[in-house]
Amino acid sequence: MKHTHAEENYLKAIYMLSEKQESLVSTTAMADFLHTSAASITDMIQKLHNKGLVIYRKYQGVTLTDRGKESAIKILRKYLLWEVFLVDKLKFGWSEIHEIAEQLEHIDCDTLIDRLDHFLGNPYCSPHGIVIPNADGKIIDKPRWLLTDLSEGASGIVSAIKDDSVAFLQYLGKRNIYLGAKITVIEKIQFDGSTDITIDNQYKINISRKITDNILITL
Amino acid sequence: MKHTHAEENYLKAIYMLSEKQESLVSTTAMADFLHTSAASITDMIQKLHNKGLVIYRKYQGVTLTDRGKESAIKILRKYLLWEVFLVDKLKFGWSEIHEIAEQLEHIDCDTLIDRLDHFLGNPYCSPHGIVIPNADGKIIDKPRWLLTDLSEGASGIVSAIKDDSVAFLQYLGKRNIYLGAKITVIEKIQFDGSTDITIDNQYKINISRKITDNILITL
DNA sequence: AAATTTATTTAGACAAATCTAAATAAATTT
DNA sequence: AAATTTATTTAGATTTGTCTAAATAAATTT
Ligand SMILES: [Mn+2]
Ligand SMILES: [Mn+2]
Ligand SMILES: [Mn+2]
Ligand SMILES: [Mn+2]
Numbered sequence: 001m002k003h004t005h006a007e008e009n010y011l012k013a014i015y016m017l018s019e020k021q022e023s024l025v026s027t028t029a030m031a032d033f034l035h036t037s038a039a040s041i042t043d044m045i046q047k048l049h050n051k052g053l054v055i056y057r058k059y060q061g062v063t064l065t066d067r068g069k070e071s072a073i074k075i076l077r078k079y080l081l082w083e084v085f086l087v088d089k090l091k092f093g094w095s096e097i098h099e100i101a102e103q104l105e106h107i108d109c110d111t112l113i114d115r116l117d118h119f120l121g122n123p124y125c126s127p128h129g130i131v132i133p134n135a136d137g138k139i140i141d142k143p144r145w146l147l148t149d150l151s152e153g154a155s156g157i158v159s160a161i162k163d164d165s166v167a168f169l170q171y172l173g174k175r176n177i178y179l180g181a182k183i184t185v186i187e188k189i190q191f192d193g194s195t196d197i198t199i200d201n202q203y204k205i206n207i208s209r210k211i212t213d214n215i216l217i218t219l
Numbered sequence: 220m221k222h223t224h225a226e227e228n229y230l231k232a233i234y235m236l237s238e239k240q241e242s243l244v245s246t247t248a249m250a251d252f253l254h255t256s257a258a259s260i261t262d263m264i265q266k267l268h269n270k271g272l273v274i275y276r277k278y279q280g281v282t283l284t285d286r287g288k289e290s291a292i293k294i295l296r297k298y299l300l301w302e303v304f305l306v307d308k309l310k311f312g313w314s315e316i317h318e319i320a321e322q323l324e325h326i327d328c329d330t331l332i333d334r335l336d337h338f339l340g341n342p343y344c345s346p347h348g349i350v351i352p353n354a355d356g357k358i359i360d361k362p363r364w365l366l367t368d369l370s371e372g373a374s375g376i377v378s379a380i381k382d383d384s385v386a387f388l389q390y391l392g393k394r395n396i397y398l399g400a401k402i403t404v405i406e407k408i409q410f411d412g413s414t415d416i417t418i419d420n421q422y423k424i425n426i427s428r429k430i431t432d433n434i435l436i437t438l
Numbered sequence: 439a440a441a442t443t444t445a446t447t448t449a450g451a452c453a454a455a456t457c458t459a460a461a462t463a464a465a466t467t468t
Numbered sequence: 469a470a471a472t473t474t475a476t477t478t479a480g481a482t483t484t485g486t487c488t489a490a491a492t493a494a495a496t497t498t
Binding site for chain 4: 255259
């Protein structure tokens, strides 16, 4: 099934708002999220209902059908992978990527996203730490730790960054730390809380507690 | 000035068709190129005329104004850089990229394309050999020759291909001829107009006049 | 030169996505 | 419980981009 840009935005929005709460998604929540009028939301929701993508109960709210959810997850996957691309490859700061990925998510090509996924090293989650659905639409929750909490000898993959600032992203770039990099904890220095690590079993560096507190690791 | 997707497609189309011929671009040529009805073309051309992006003379045809040309070149730059990305980074074949780049060219972000340009190593031309306008919209033309016109002993770099049919691209792939390959003319055969060449000082092959007529060389 | 064919424009319609203003339902306050 | 406020829907309008069918202009053939 192919959707228009607007339909895709609505489907993804419903999905994301549904994740945050149990109940049906309200018209105003949608209007707020998408910066459109409540009237427009009602309009589109009714269209999506007629297409079997959502279940809509007047004055109650909306929820995704299985088909709608499947579509929403595909769009979210595209959105998140493009975010990884923008941060990891083009060195954008966090604040700038949302608007661009919001456009890129609509690019329609069967093979493009899977190639992008591979090119990016099959990242586990977006720069914001949101888990990226796999090509089958499955969302696999791996446990995650702060790099701070890894013990000596342990290793894992950099999967998200908690700090937004350009300064931090630049620091990471300079130290060859990127999403998908393999980090091994060599030694934890008691005195100042810093950690000796290797990146991709190659570069050995020491990073401070402030750094390890802002890096999320999966196995 | 910001344009809609459709406007951008029209502007780029007029630019590309204008490059191939001296005279005004006709309605049918546009309709053919964009796979839309002649009536739709006339409609949109009139809108673009009212916005000062094209000069349109009824029944005669259309040409870009300076403002229109500036916009068209920006879109073309985006289109070509995304093509490089798709081939160079995501390993798409030349035949698959057109449709995707046709979508990606509409992504709107001031900094995105310049970062992409840098990420790709500031390529001189697209996979099809079309020169990529720089960030200022300047198109710097290096001199190029048909491979046919190189004399014996001369060598140069494959920088463009005049025929982008799948058949020709497949032929080139099979013979290890690619953009950036170094070709040296070993001998020009008078009898049938064919040429003996080496590719990257490695493979020695004979190619026909029809082939050399479709390969452009820079030094 | 007239007839015919081809190219182009105009007219009228339509779908998609949005808006504002008015109507109505639901929730909250008094 | 009634009044008021808030949320939601409906009605009507607008913009964008497209189409088909009919009208007209330009080019070509007879
Ligand atoms: Mn985001
Ligand atoms: Mn979007
Ligand atoms: Mn192309
Ligand atoms: Mn396009």
